[in-house]
Amino acid sequence: xxxxxxxxxxxxxxxxxxxxxxxxxxxxxxLELAEGQxxxxxxxxxAGRSTTLRSIMxxxxxxxxxxxxxxxxxxxxxxxxxxxxxxxxxxPEERGIFASLSVEENLMLxxxxxxxxxxxxxxxxxxxxxxxxxxxMGTRLSGGEQQMLAIARILRTGAxxxxxxxxxxGLAPVIVKTLxxxxxxxxxxxxxxxxxxxxxxxxxxxxxxxYVIEHGEVIDVIEAAEVEASxxxxxxxxxx
Amino acid sequence: xxPMIRLILAQGMLGLNNGVFYAxxxxxxxxxFGLLNVVNFAHGALYMLGAFLALILYSNLGPWLGIDALHxxxxxxxxxxPLMVAAFGMLIERFLLRRLYKLDxxxxxxxxxxxxxxLQGVFINxxxxxxxxxPGMPDSLKGxxxxxxxxxxxxxxxxxxxxxxVCFGTWFIIERTHIGARLRAGTENPELVKAFGIxxxxxxxxxxxxxxxxAGLAGVLAAPIYSVSPLxxxxxxxxxxxxxxxxxxxxxxxxxxxxxxxxxxxxITKVFYAPASNTVIFLLMVIVLLVRPQGLFGKHG
Amino acid sequence: xxxxAEFEAETAPETVKRGRVVQGxxxxxxxxxxxxxxxxxYPVFAMQLLCFALFAAAFNLLIGFTxxxxxxxxxxxxxAAYIAGHVIKVWGFPPILGILxxxxxxxxxxxxxxxxxxxxxxxxxxxxxxxxxxxxYFFALQMPFxxxxxxxxxxxxxxxxxxxxxxxxxxMYYFVAAVFLIGFxxxxxxxxxxxxxxxxxxxxxxPRALSLxxxxxxxxxxxxxxxxxxAGLAGSTKALVFQFxxxxxxxxxxxxxxxxxxxxxxxxxxxxxxxxxxxxxxxxHMLSGIGSWVQVVIGGTFIACVLLFRRGIVGExxxxxxxxGWL
Numbered sequence: 001x002x003x004x005x006x007x008x009x010x011x012x013x014x015x016x017x018x019x020x021x022x023x024x025x026x027x028x029x030x031l032e033l034a035e036g037q038x039x040x041x042x043x044x045x046x047a048g049r050s051t052t053l054r055s056i057m058x059x060x061x062x063x064x065x066x067x068x069x070x071x072x073x074x075x076x077x078x079x080x081x082x083x084x085x086x087x088x089x090x091x092p093e094e095r096g097i098f099a100s101l102s103v104e105e106n107l108m109l110x111x112x113x114x115x116x117x118x119x120x121x122x123x124x125x126x127x128x129x130x131x132x133x134x135x136x137m138g139t140r141l142s143g144g145e146q147q148m149l150a151i152a153r154i155l156r157t158g159a160x161x162x163x164x165x166x167x168x169x170g171l172a173p174v175i176v177k178t179l180x181x182x183x184x185x186x187x188x189x190x191x192x193x194x195x196x197x198x199x200x201x202x203x204x205x206x207x208x209x210x211y212v213i214e215h216g217e218v219i220d221v222i223e224a225a226e227v228e229a230s231x232x233x234x235x236x237x238x239x240x
Numbered sequence: 241x242x243p244m245i246r247l248i249l250a251q252g253m254l255g256l257n258n259g260v261f262y263a264x265x266x267x268x269x270x271x272x273f274g275l276l277n278v279v280n281f282a283h284g285a286l287y288m289l290g291a292f293l294a295l296i297l298y299s300n301l302g303p304w305l306g307i308d309a310l311h312x313x314x315x316x317x318x319x320x321x322p323l324m325v326a327a328f329g330m331l332i333e334r335f336l337l338r339r340l341y342k343l344d345x346x347x348x349x350x351x352x353x354x355x356x357x358x359l360q361g362v363f364i365n366x367x368x369x370x371x372x373x374x375p376g377m378p379d380s381l382k383g384x385x386x387x388x389x390x391x392x393x394x395x396x397x398x399x400x401x402x403x404x405x406v407c408f409g410t411w412f413i414i415e416r417t418h419i420g421a422r423l424r425a426g427t428e429n430p431e432l433v434k435a436f437g438i439x440x441x442x443x444x445x446x447x448x449x450x451x452x453x454x455a456g457l458a459g460v461l462a463a464p465i466y467s468v469s470p471l472x473x474x475x476x477x478x479x480x481x482x483x484x485x486x487x488x489x490x491x492x493x494x495x496x497x498x499x500x501x502x503x504x505x506x507x508i509t510k511v512f513y514a515p516a517s518n519t520v521i522f523l524l525m526v527i528v529l530l531v532r533p534q535g536l537f538g539k540h541g
Numbered sequence: 542x543x544x545x546a547e548f549e550a551e552t553a554p555e556t557v558k559r560g561r562v563v564q565g566x567x568x569x570x571x572x573x574x575x576x577x578x579x580x581x582x583y584p585v586f587a588m589q590l591l592c593f594a595l596f597a598a599a600f601n602l603l604i605g606f607t608x609x610x611x612x613x614x615x616x617x618x619x620x621a622a623y624i625a626g627h628v629i630k631v632w633g634f635p636p637i638l639g640i641l642x643x644x645x646x647x648x649x650x651x652x653x654x655x656x657x658x659x660x661x662x663x664x665x666x667x668x669x670x671x672x673x674x675x676x677x678y679f680f681a682l683q684m685p686f687x688x689x690x691x692x693x694x695x696x697x698x699x700x701x702x703x704x705x706x707x708x709x710x711x712x713m714y715y716f717v718a719a720v721f722l723i724g725f726x727x728x729x730x731x732x733x734x735x736x737x738x739x740x741x742x743x744x745x746x747x748p749r750a751l752s753l754x755x756x757x758x759x760x761x762x763x764x765x766x767x768x769x770x771x772a773g774l775a776g777s778t779k780a781l782v783f784q785f786x787x788x789x790x791x792x793x794x795x796x797x798x799x800x801x802x803x804x805x806x807x808x809x810x811x812x813x814x815x816x817x818x819x820x821x822x823x824x825x826h827m828l829s830g831i832g833s834w835v836q837v838v839i840g841g842t843f844i845a846c847v848l849l850f851r852r853g854i855v856g857e858x859x860x861x862x863x864x865x866g867w868l
Contacts, residue, residue: 057435083437096432098425105421110436157436279664339848345664346610347847350804353797354843361836369833478675478793481668485661515683522676526657529669533660 009068010035010192011056011161016065018055018216025051027216028065033209035160038183038193040203042238043213049196050093052213053163057090058082069161086161087114089154093165093196097146099139103130106138106149110157117158126182127152144175151182162186165196176202200238212237241389247511250390255507256500257396257465260403261287261458261476263499266483267407268454270495271414274427275447277345278337281352284477285359286325286452290459291374291468292363293321298376314378318460325456326449333448338441356474363470371467381464399461406457407496414492423447482525487537494537560867567812567868575718584710585782586826591721592779593822597802597814598728599771604800605809606732607764608744612667612796613654613674614772619791620677621647621773622780626693627686629781636699636707640720640777647773648766650677655765659758662747674796681791692787696780713782720778724771729811731767740764744809772799801839804846807853810868816854 009032018026026048033039041049055063058079067074069086082088089110098106107120107130124131127148133141141149147167154162164183168176176199183206187193197203203210204227212220212234220237222230265283272280280286294317302310312320332355340347381395414420426433426443434440459473466472487498502521509520516523528535578587596618603609625643628634634642658669681687688694698707707713731737739760742750751757780786789795798821806817821839828835846853852860859868 059431059435079431079434080437080439080441083435090432090435092432092435096429098428100424100428101421105418108418109421109425109433111438113437279668336844336848343851346667347851349610349664349667350800351844351847353800354840354847357794357797357836357840357843359840361833361838361840364833364836474793478671482672482675485665485668485672519676519679522672522679525669525672529657529660 008034010037010070011194012066012068013052013056014066014068016052016055016067017063018051018060019062020051021061025060025216026055026063029055029213029216030218031211031221033192033194035192036187036190037208038187038195038206039209039211040195040197040207041211041213042197042200042203042234044238047213048216049213050165051216053090053165053194053196054092056082056163057088083157083159084111084113087159088161088163089113089157089159091150091154091162091164091167093169095143095146095150097138097141097149099137101138103134103136103138103141103149107134107153107156110153112157114158114160118155120156123152123156126155126185144171144178147171147175147179148182151179155186160190160192162191162193163196164193166198167195168197168199168202180206200234210234244511246389248508249387251507251511252504253387253390253392253396253507255504255510256400257503258506259500259503260399261462261499262480262483262503263407263496264403264454264458264461265476265480266487266495266499267410267492268451268458269480269484270487270489270492271410271423271454272448272451273489275423275430276333276337276341276348276444278348278352278448279345279481280448280451281349281477282332282355282359283352283452283455283480284473284475285356286329286455286473287459287462287476288363288468288470288473289328289359290321290325290456291463291472292367292459292470293317293324293456294376294460294463295372295374295468297321298374299372311376314376314381314460314464317376318457321460322453322456325459326453329452329455330445330449332452333445337448338444356477360470360474367468367470369470371469371472373467374463377464395464399465403458403461406454410454411492411496479521482521485525486521486528486535488535489538490535491537494535498536556863559862560864563862563864564811564867571812571815572722575722578718579711579714584714588714588717588782589779590819590822591717592775592782593799593802593818594815595721595724595778596772596775597799597806597818598725599768599775600799601803601808601810601814602728602731602768602771603764604803605807605813606737606744607740607761608747609659609761609765610664610667610800611658611670611765611768612793612800613670613672613677614769614799615791615793615795616654616674616677617647617651617769617772618776618779618795618799619681619786619788620650621776622786622790623681623687623693625777626696626780626786629699630693630696631686635703636701636781640774640781643777643780644770644774647776648770651766651769651773652762654769655762659761659765671793671796674791674793678788678791678793681788687786690788692785693780694785696784696786698781698784707781717778717782720774724774725815728771732811736760736763797843798839801843801846803853805842805850805853807856807859807868808851810853810855810859812868813853813855820854 012032014030016026016029029052041052043049051060054060056067063075065075074082074086077085101109129145130148130152133145167179180202195203208224210222211218265287269280269283272278297312297317297320301312302308336351337348340351377395381398383394384391385394385397414423422438422443426440430440483498483502487494506517506520510517600614603611621643624646625639628642629636629639654670654673657673658666661669682689698713701707701716705712707716739755743757743760747757776790802817802821803814805820807813825835828838855868859865
C-alpha cells in the first residue's frame with residue numbers, strides 16, 4: 001500500500017466521516033491528488049464511493065473530518081459555497097439532467113465558478129451531438145446525450161476539479177469509447193479529475209492512482225504503475 | 241342580441257372577474273408548492289392582508305401619523321402592499337416554515353393554518369368583521385365601458401386585463417428565463433442545484449415571497465370590488481384548494497387556465513341555477529376526482 | 542434512535558410491564574374523572590368536554606393511526622347534529638334513535654367523502670376533504686330544514702328508553718358519559734385489533750403495506766367511515782346536549798379545532814385527544830371574554846404545537862415515562 005505524500009495536493013481528504021440521517025456511511029476516508037492528476041475510486045456498489053463525492057459536495061446530512069482543496073478547509077462550508085469556492089464541477093450518478101429544462105437551459109444552469117471556462121461553442125465542438133438537440137427538453141435525450149450534457153455543463157462553469165460519478169454506466173461501448181477520449185483530452189488540458197467507476201477497463205488507462213473503497217473506508221491504494229502486478233488483488237476487490 | 245346570450249355573456253364577464261382571483265391565488269400556491277412542497281393555507285389570509293394594507297395606506301395611516309391629509313392611493317398601494325405582503329411571507333418562511341421541511345408536509349399546512357387564524361383574529365379585532373369599503377379607487381378607473389352586450393365597470397375590466405398580464409408574466413419568467421430555469425431545476429432536484437453553487441435556501445425564501453406577493457397583489461386588486469373584510473380570504477382559500485385539486489399543482493399554465501375557466505363557469509352557472517353557483521366548483525372537483533383523479537393538468541396519480 | 546432499537550426498547554419485558562401499569566392508571570383516572578366531573582363542573586360544560594373529547598378521539602383514528610389528515614371533519618360532526626336534531630324535533634323520534642340516525646348519516650357521508658378523497662394522497666387528501674366539507678356547509682346554510690344562519694333550535698332532549706328524563710342535567714350527563722365511554726372503548730378496540738395494526742402499517746409505510754397484499758384503499762376507506770361515524774356520534778350527542786345544531790359545528794374552523802385538540806394532546810396516542818379537547822374547550826371558555834382574540838390564541842397554539850411540540854402533551858409524557866404506544 002502506497003503511503004507517499006504529494007508535495008502539492010489539490011485535494012486532500014483526511015478522516016472523512018459521513019452520515020445519512022442516523023446511518024453512518026463513511027468511516028474515515030483518506031485520499032489526495034495533485035493538480036492535473038486523475039484518480040479513480042473503485043469498489044463494489046454501496047461501498048461509499050458515491051458518498052465520498054457527495055460528501056465533498058456537501059450533499060450528505062452530516063460530515064466530519066477534513067477536506068482541503070488548494071489548502072482551504074471545506075468541511076464546514078455550506079453546500080452552495082463549495083462549488084464556487086473550490087472551483088469544482090460535479091457530475092452526479094444518473095447524470096442529474098433536469099427534465100423540465102432544455103439542453104441549453106441545463107447547460108447554462110450552474111453559475112460560473114472561475115475564469116478560462118470553456119465556451120458554449122467550444123463545448124458543442126467537443127460534443128457535436130449536443131449542438132443538434134440544443135432546444136430539446138432534458139427528458140427527451142438518449143443516455144449518451146445526457147451524459148455528454150452533464151459533463152459539458154460543468155466544463156462551462158470554469159471548474160478545474162471534476163468529480164465524475166459512474167459516467168459510463170448503461171452506455172453503449174461506442175459512447176464509452178468517446179467518453180474515454182473526452183476524459184483523456186480533459187486531462188491533457190490540465191483538469192484534475194476524480195472518477196468513480198465500475199468499468200475498470202475504462203478507468204485503468206486514464207488513472208494515475210486507484211483507491212479501493214469498502215465499507216466506507218479506503219482499503220487499498222494502487223499506483224498506475226503497480227496495476228499489472230496487483231491484478232489478483234484488484235480482481236478480488238471488484239468481484240461480486 | 242338574444243337576451244339569454246346577453247345574460248350569459250354578462251354573467252360570464254363577472255365570473256371571469258372572480259376567475260382573476262382564482263387564477264392569481266392558485267398560481268401563487270402552485271409556484272410555492274412546486275419548490276417548497278408546502279401548501280400554504282395562509283394564502284387566503286395574505287390576500288386579505290394585501291387588501292387591508294391598501295385600505296390602511298389610504299384611510300388609516302394618515303390619522304395614525306397625525307397627518308389627516310395623507311392618503312396613499314391605489315397606484316402606490318398596488319406596488320407597496322404586495323411588497324409588504326411578500327416581506328411578511330419571507331419572514332414566515334425564514335423563521336417558521338424552514339424548520340419543517342424535513343417533516344411530513346401536513347405540518348406546514350397546519351402551521352400556515354395557525355397563521356391564518358392569527359391574522360384573521362387580529363384583523364377582526366381592529367377592523368369591522370363585516371367589511372369596510374375601499375375608498376381609494378382612482379378616478380381614471382371609475383365609470384363603465386360599453387362592451388356591446390353590457391355596460392361593464394371600467395375598473396373590473398382593468399383588473400381582468402392587468403391580472404392576465406401578471407399571470408402571463410409569471411409564466412414567462414418561470415418557463416422562459418434563466419431565473420425560471422433555476423426555479424424549475426430547484427423543483428426537480430434542490431440538492432443538486434445547491435451543489436452547483438446556487439443558494440437554494442435564499443431561492444426558496446424569495447419564491448415564497450413571490451408567491452405570497454401575488455396573493456397580496458390580488459388582495460389590492462380585490463379591495464375596490466369587494467368590501468375589505470377579515471374573512472374575505474378564508475372562504476376564498478377553500479375554493480382555491482378545489483381549483484388546485486381540479487387543475488393539479490404541477491403546471492403554472494394549468495393553474496392559470498383552470499382559475500379563469502372556473503370563474504367563468506361559476507358566473508354562467510348563476511344564469512341557470514343561482515343557488516348552485518357557490519358549490520359548482522366543488523361539484524366539478526368531485527367529477528374530476530371521479531374521472532381524472534390526478535387533476536386536469538396533473539402528471540401522476 | 543433507530544427503528545430497531547426503538548422496537549426493542551418498546552417490547553422489552555420491563556417496558557411492557559411499565560406500559561400496562563401506566564395505561565391502567567390512565568384508564569382509572571379517565572373513568573374517575575368522567576364519573577365525578579358533575580361534582581366540580583357545570584353539567585353542560587362537562588358534557589361539552591365529553592362530546593369534543595369523543596370527536597377528537599374519532600379524528601385521531603384517522604390522523605394518528607392511519608396517517609390521513611382530514612380537514613373536513615366538521616361536516617360529520619355538524620352534519621350529524623342537524624340530522625339528529627331534525628329526526629328528534631320534527632319526526633318526534635326518541636333521543637337514542639336520533640343520535641343513531643345522526644351517526645349513520647355521518648358514516649354514510651364519510652363513505653362518500655372518503656371514497657373521493659382517497660383517490661389522492663398526502664396533502665391533496667387534506668384539501669379535498671376541506672373542499673367537500675364546504676359543500677356540506679353550503680347545504681347546511683341553504684337547505685330549508687336547517688334554519689340557515691339561525692341553526693336548528695329547540696331540539697327536545699326527551700326521555701331515554703321512554704323512562705329517564707333527559708332534561709334533568711345529571712341524567713343527561715350520565716347518558717352522555719355512557720355514549721362517550723362506549724365510543725372511546727370502540728376506538729380503543731379498533732386501534733388494538735388486527736384491523737388497527739394494518740392501519741398503523743399503512744401510516745408507517747403505505748407502499749410496504751400495499752406490497753404485503755393489503756387492499757390499502759379499502760382499509761383507509763373503512764377507517765374513514767368509522768372515524769366519520771364516531772365524529773357523527775359526538776356531533777349528534779352535542780346537539781342533544783345543547784338542544785341546538787348550528788352552522789358553527791359544520792364550519793371549517795371546527796375542522797381546524799379538532800385538529801388542534803388532537804395535535805395538542807398527542808396524535809397517535811390513546812388518551813391525547815381527550816386531554817387536548819379538554820384543554821382547548823376549557824381555554825375557549827376562559828377566554829370567552831376577550832372576543833376574537835381567542836382565535837389569535839388558538840392560532841398561536843397551533844403554531845407553537847407544530848414548531849415545538851409535535852408529540853403533544855400525552856406523547857411527551859409517554860416519552861418521559863418511556864411507555865410509547867401505551868398512553
